[in-house]
Amino acid sequence: MRAARLHAYTEEMSEALSIDDVPRPTADGPDDVVVEVQGAGWCQTDNHVVEGMWTDYVPQELPLTLGHENAGRVVAVGENVETVAEGQPVICHPVRTCGVCRPCRQGEDMYCENVAFPGLTHDGGFADSLLTNERAVIPLPDGVDPTDIAPHADAGITAYHAVKKATAELNPGDTAVVIGVGGLGHIGIQCLDAMSAADIVALDLKPSARDLAANLGARHTFDPATDDVPAEIEALTDGTGAAQVLDFVGADETTALGPDIAAPGADHHVVGYGGHVHQPSQTLVDGEFGYRGTLVGHYTELQELVALVDRGDVDLHTTRYDLAEINTVAEKLEHGEIDGRAVITP
Numbered sequence: 499m500r501a502a503r504l505h506a507y508t509e510e511m512s513e514a515l516s517i518d519d520v521p522r523p524t525a526d527g528p529d530d531v532v533v534e535v536q537g538a539g540w541c542q543t544d545n546h547v548v549e550g551m552w553t554d555y556v557p558q559e560l561p562l563t564l565g566h567e568n569a570g571r572v573v574a575v576g577e578n579v580e581t582v583a584e585g586q587p588v589i590c591h592p593v594r595t596c597g598v599c600r601p602c603r604q605g606e607d608m609y610c611e612n613v614a615f616p617g618l619t620h621d622g623g624f625a626d627s628l629l630t631n632e633r634a635v636i637p638l639p640d641g642v643d644p645t646d647i648a649p650h651a652d653a654g655i656t657a658y659h660a661v662k663k664a665t666a667e668l669n670p671g672d673t674a675v676v677i678g679v680g681g682l683g684h685i686g687i688q689c690l691d692a693m694s695a696a697d698i699v700a701l702d703l704k705p706s707a708r709d710l711a712a713n714l715g716a717r718h719t720f721d722p723a724t725d726d727v728p729a730e731i732e733a734l735t736d737g738t739g740a741a742q743v744l745d746f747v748g749a750d751e752t753t754a755l756g757p758d759i760a761a762p763g764a765d766h767h768v769v770g771y772g773g774h775v776h777q778p779s780q781t782l783v784d785g786e787f788g789y790r791g792t793l794v795g796h797y798t799e800l801q802e803l804v805a806l807v808d809r810g811d812v813d814l815h816t817t818r819y820d821l822a823e824i825n826t827v828a829e830k831l832e833h834g835e836i837d838g839r840a841v842i843t844p
Contacts, residue, residue, distance in 0.1 A: 500844065501625035502824045503561040507550030511828035514548045515564065515624070517821065523621075523629035528578035531630050533588060538623040539567030539649030540819075540827045540840040541681070542770070547618060548828065551772075556619050565842065566592045566616055567651040568623030569644035572635070579632045587644045588635040589804065590623070591797045592616070592652050595633050608793045624824060626844050636801055639808045649681065649814055649839040650803055652794060657686040657746070658803045659795030660767045661693060664742040667765065670695035673735050675759060676716065678746035679707040681839040682769060684714060684815060686744055689803075691715030692811040696741070699734065701727060706837055710815065722751075728758040740764060749773040756789070757781050765790050816841045 499522045502515040525532050544564050546552060569589040572582050582588055594614040595602050601609035616622040616630065638644060647654075668674060674696040676687050683700070684707075690698050691714065699718045700711035708719035718734060720727055731740055739761035745752050748770030756766035757777060762785040768775070769792045782788060806812045815838030819827050827840045 499626035500821060501563040501621070502565070502821060502842075503563050504548060505561045507548065507553075509549055511545065511548065511832045512825055514825050514828045517824075518561070520563070520625070522627050525574040525576045527631070528576040529632040530576040531572060531579060531582060531632055531635050532574040533568065533570045533590060533628045533630060533635070534573045535568055535623045535625060535628050535844045536570040537568070537645035537648030538565040538842045538844065539651065539653060540824070540831060540842060541567055541649075541652055542831060543652070544617070545828060545832055546772070552618060556615065558619060563621035563625050564617045565622035565624035566618060567649045567653060568616070568628050569638070569648040569651060570628070571644065573627065576632070581632050582635050582637055587638040587642070589638055589644065589647055589651055589800065590616075590628065590630050591634040591636065591655075591800050592794055593634065594631045597633055605796055605798065607797050608795070624821065624842055624844070633797070636797070636804060638804065642804070642808060645818065645841060645843055646814060646816055647804070647807060648841055649816065650685075650807065651800070653682045653839055654685050654803050654812070654814070655795040655800045656769060656792055657682045658689050659799055660744055660769050660792040661686055661689040662799065663790065663792075664744055664765065664767060665690070665694040668694045668696045668741055672696045672741035673699060673731065674742045674744065675699045675701065675731065675740040676711070676744050676746065677701045677752045677755065678770060679711040680746065681836070683746035684710055684838060685812060686746060686769075687711055687714045687716055688812045689806070692806055697734070699731065699740070704834070710837065722755070727755065731759040735761070743767065744769060746770045750776065753789070757787055760785075760787050762786060767792055814839055818843050
């Protein structure tokens with residue numbers, strides 16, 4: 499079968515991956531599930547994997563097939579699999595978990611002590627077929643297209659996970675600020691709109707992204723390059739500040755913005771990454787301001803997100819690309835030329 503594989507770390511996205519012919523996976527283990535990939539979302543994390551940014555955090559052996567936002571049709575199952583059957587459309591949680599370690603028993607999928615992360619530590623879904631397991635697959639409702647929903651496997655669940663934490667702290671009339679209305683941020687706005695009564699403020703450099711944010715439920719949009727964002731937030735909140743900040747960029751400039759716009763006791767959720775947090779410790783003490791990281795989400799949260807999609811509350815803005823165009827997608831994302839989410843269709 500065809501697979502888009504990384505053979506060497508590079509910052510040159512135009513030649514990041516090569517299309518190789520590799521053996522098709524088989525369901526040899528009792529809980530194995532093989533999925534014919536119909537959609538695999540390209541994520542900023544894929545660019546970071548290509549650049550070698552993850553080598554200090556997880557074991558990686560090259561060559562590696564990338565792709566961790568996967569959905570498609572089940573084509574083979576192990577002898578003990580009962581959740582899904584051959585022919586069934588599914589979306590795949592990004593990680594294969596063991597189910598028996600302490601974090602798994604606590605429902606913390608991303609902390610599994612025996613985790614396998616397709617596209618990051620093991621071969622992923624930029625290929626004709628993907629090997630996963632029963633604990634990772636979620637059957638899709640009738641009428642939900644696996645190709646269109648694929649990016650929810652990471653972009654969607656990560657945005658939902660952050661929003662779910664934020665909405666627990668949001669009251670009607672509070673202000674929530676979304677930084678970055680890209681592949682994750684446009685999902686986060688919709689989740690905030692569906693799950694809270696907060697006033698949503700969206701920040702993005704691109705006019706098209708700000709227009710999209712307004713169409714998806716943001717009451718106010720600003721360009722951080724030209725607008726005085728702290729002054730605007732102060733005016734909108736009568737000097738109180740934003741109750742929650744969701745940062746889908748994670749650059750030095752955006753993490754630095756939090757203390758300038760946040761209300762006392764507010765959280766700055768760092769979802770995007772690549773930058774740093776540079777703040778004196780007194781910033782966290784004064785007003786009990788806090789930074790909170792976001793690492794994908796739970797299996798059950800992906801189920802909840804699929805329910806929101808099925809209800810029509812969350813819609814993905816996607817552009818489809820053939821597997822042969824994979825390096826073009828990498829370049830476009832590197833240069834900020836993709837609105838919404840790119841989906842590879844093997």
